[in-house]
Amino acid sequence: xxxKDNQPIVGLDIPAEIGMPLEQVQTPALLIDLDxxxxxxxxxxxxLQAAGVRLRAHAKTHxxxxxxxxxxxxxxxCGICCQKVAEAEIMVDGGIGDVLVSNQVVDAGKIDRLxxxxxxxxxxxxxxxxxxxxxxxxxxxxxxxxxxxxxxxxCGAGRCGVLPGDAALELARRIDAxxxxxxxxxxxxxGAAQHIREFAARRAAIESAIAQTHATVKMLAATGLECGIxxxxxxxxxxxxxxxxxxxxxxxGSYVFMDADYQRVLDADGAPLGEFxxxxxxxTSIMSAARPGHAVCDAGLKVMSxxxxxxxxxxxxxxxxxxxSDEHGVIADPLNSLQLxxxxxxxxxxxxxxxNLHDWYVGIRDDRVDCLWPVSARGKSL
Amino acid sequence: xxxKDNQPIVGLDIPAEIGMPLEQVQTPALLIDLDxxxxxxxxxxxxLQAAGVRLRAHAKTHxxxxxxxxxxxxxxxCGICCQKVAEAEIMVDGGIGDVLVSNQVVDAGKIDRLxxxxxxxxxxxxxxxxxxxxxxxxxxxxxxxxxxxxxxxxCGAGRCGVLPGDAALELARRIDAxxxxxxxxxxxxxGAAQHIREFAARRAAIESAIAQTHATVKMLAATGLECGIxxxxxxxxxxxxxxxxxxxxxxxGSYVFMDADYQRVLDADGAPLGEFxxxxxxxTSIMSAARPGHAVCDAGLKVMSxxxxxxxxxxxxxxxxxxxSDEHGVIADPLNSLQLxxxxxxxxxxxxxxxNLHDWYVGIRDDRVDCLWPVSARGKSL
Numbered sequence: 214x215x216x217k218d219n220q221p222i223v224g225l226d227i228p229a230e231i232g233m234p235l236e237q238v239q240t241p242a243l244l245i246d247l248d249x250x251x252x253x254x255x256x257x258x259x260x261l262q263a264a265g266v267r268l269r270a271h272a273k274t275h276x277x278x279x280x281x282x283x284x285x286x287x288x289x290x291c292g293i294c295c296q297k298v299a300e301a302e303i304m305v306d307g308g309i310g311d312v313l314v315s316n317q318v319v320d321a322g323k324i325d326r327l328x329x330x331x332x333x334x335x336x337x338x339x340x341x342x343x344x345x346x347x348x349x350x351x352x353x354x355x356x357x358x359x360x361x362x363x364x365x366x367x368c369g370a371g372r373c374g375v376l377p378g379d380a381a382l383e384l385a386r387r388i389d390a391x392x393x394x395x396x397x398x399x400x401x402x403x404g405a406a407q408h409i410r411e412f413a414a415r416r417a418a419i420e421s422a423i424a425q426t427h428a429t430v431k432m433l434a435a436t437g438l439e440c441g442i443x444x445x446x447x448x449x450x451x452x453x454x455x456x457x458x459x460x461x462x463x464x465x466g467s468y469v470f471m472d473a474d475y476q477r478v479l480d481a482d483g484a485p486l487g488e489f490x491x492x493x494x495x496x497t498s499i500m501s502a503a504r505p506g507h508a509v510c511d512a513g514l515k516v517m518s519x520x521x522x523x524x525x526x527x528x529x530x531x532x533x534x535x536x537x538s539d540e541h542g543v544i545a546d547p548l549n550s551l552q553l554x555x556x557x558x559x560x561x562x563x564x565x566x567x568x569n570l571h572d573w574y575v576g577i578r579d580d581r582v583d584c585l586w587p588v589s590a591r592g593k594s595l
Numbered sequence: 596x597x598x599k600d601n602q603p604i605v606g607l608d609i610p611a612e613i614g615m616p617l618e619q620v621q622t623p624a625l626l627i628d629l630d631x632x633x634x635x636x637x638x639x640x641x642x643l644q645a646a647g648v649r650l651r652a653h654a655k656t657h658x659x660x661x662x663x664x665x666x667x668x669x670x671x672x673c674g675i676c677c678q679k680v681a682e683a684e685i686m687v688d689g690g691i692g693d694v695l696v697s698n699q700v701v702d703a704g705k706i707d708r709l710x711x712x713x714x715x716x717x718x719x720x721x722x723x724x725x726x727x728x729x730x731x732x733x734x735x736x737x738x739x740x741x742x743x744x745x746x747x748x749x750c751g752a753g754r755c756g757v758l759p760g761d762a763a764l765e766l767a768r769r770i771d772a773x774x775x776x777x778x779x780x781x782x783x784x785x786g787a788a789q790h791i792r793e794f795a796a797r798r799a800a801i802e803s804a805i806a807q808t809h810a811t812v813k814m815l816a817a818t819g820l821e822c823g824i825x826x827x828x829x830x831x832x833x834x835x836x837x838x839x840x841x842x843x844x845x846x847x848g849s850y851v852f853m854d855a856d857y858q859r860v861l862d863a864d865g866a867p868l869g870e871f872x873x874x875x876x877x878x879t880s881i882m883s884a885a886r887p888g889h890a891v892c893d894a895g896l897k898v899m900s901x902x903x904x905x906x907x908x909x910x911x912x913x914x915x916x917x918x919x920s921d922e923h924g925v926i927a928d929p930l931n932s933l934q935l936x937x938x939x940x941x942x943x944x945x946x947x948x949x950x951n952l953h954d955w956y957v958g959i960r961d962d963r964v965d966c967l968w969p970v971s972a973r974g975k976s977l
Binding site: 224225228239240241242273296297298299302303316317318319320322323326341342344345367371372373374375376380404498500501502503504507509511514515516518519520536537538539540541543553554563565566569570571572591592593594595 | 606607610621622623624655678679680681684685698699700701702704705708723724726727749753754755756757758762786880882883884885886889891893896897898900901902918919920921922923925935936945947948951952953954973974975976977
């Protein structure tokens, strides 16, 4: 940053300026195709409104205050989800007034920060431990706030959460009895199902989650504990949960951008899920084309996450990204079509951890830079 | 950052304070075991001095001005390598006076920034294209500086570089004839060999690279072009290049930290390379232990790169990190030994892209925070 005016320096800190033609944007950079992004946001809004369920958009995907605001103002979102207290702090500081930390917060310092945040915003959090309920209650009382708690149940993801049924009931009762806390409902996210490729297998996983969640909601209701919120779902499965008549808050995140892996998830007709388009790209340059048959681009492991595979080159069937190292991508180019400084758009394998590697989104419309949005909570993991 | 004094806020921006006991360091955090780090630096210094070759330490691993300075002051380094112009800018701004961008710089804006940097430091750069030589020359003249150029040859890595032999000679002549440029030697890095597990196969790959480089050096010398620098080698192979009598600048980077993948690279006796120890860890907390048999920690894809596999839990044989998602790690815990807020040290699979995810190194000595070093060039990819 330039000390004088605190403005980022193009080239060192930031890859572009407003109004710049796309062709001049420095590489590697994280691009948003704004038309596709806006359409994705509109499509989900319409579908969830038609189903009569709320959207609590997941900000862990984009970590951007600007995008969170857009989802609230134009995308029908009632609030957002975060995964980390530090993300929530950035979002509340950016004016977002309704945040669910869709995760456990168990460290004493983080619990204190979470309760402090509830002075300025509606704060919800997930719990799966009785001792954690007591600690959250003490912090809420200390700061004179209310924290709304969702009991997280493991309905098939194999990660956090108590078992559905008795364990969930016991925890809900404890929350309900705790001062400073409000029992708000269930977190029942089946994350492992989101990327199941085949439609029937994905539906079966979600139907199992819905059945377990339904039984738990009924059990709680029978003891007088109403679940105001039944939350979960993601981009790969939200259609099932939205139609369940049970879930009422959808936590989709990736839908705003999509990625190469989500494009491999199939609909009932065996075609890729068609409702959302690729809005996120890595803009990259050819930096070496010294030998026939392959070229090298300037986008590697430090600008995209490989956990879900290599990136796909957008709108080019004649070349293929075949190997990735820290700062390089090797591109098979059998027709020797690529020359130095040629530009390509890559669709990253996995959007969330890719965005977390960048400081800026370069928003593109009509091949010009229309906006520059900071990745406000980039690296905020605490 | 706190606006008033520009100090990072513990919890939001930074995981620790100087003097804090390790147990209180917020998670997830990137730790350096300073004793092991210092020993790694000393061991390589001693080995390369014994072999009579220089160290040009690769700063792409750590992206830290503090660590680069330490390598220059205590580690025998004659200078550093960077992969990006933006990294080089950060390093020169931090007082490093001798920087090789061990990569091609072909974009007009980046070439200009590189030449500008040569006003303040000795700057070297790799080339594998004739047109690029002309562009670098023009920029050097424009800024009244000299850029030293290494011809990069592909001696087996299959990435950048011209073929050894005639193509290298042609490019060296062009550099030698170009105003503002100095032909400085060859970049002959066999990156693909660094992680070959088996000793004999790794040695064979490097011997092939050495033979090709040797033939090229001889061919150039026969035309009066002396290679002042013959550069390459990394943590997995430097012993071979250092003993070659040909290579004179070693570009080791990972040796300061090591990682789980480098610990799988074997020495002649079939044991892991023993000279360097693990100095880099992800400090993580158990955030969910709701069901028997497994626990969940707070370190996932956003604090470490999975390109070289899952992390290894340090000094614990009874538990295993078995699954990673964006913000979570699932740990198999058959004996149910883990409780909420227990802390673990993870050895990441691959150090370089893991460091690039963090803003701070927390330096630990005797289980206390001894220093906090910014990851100065974190995210600097332009």
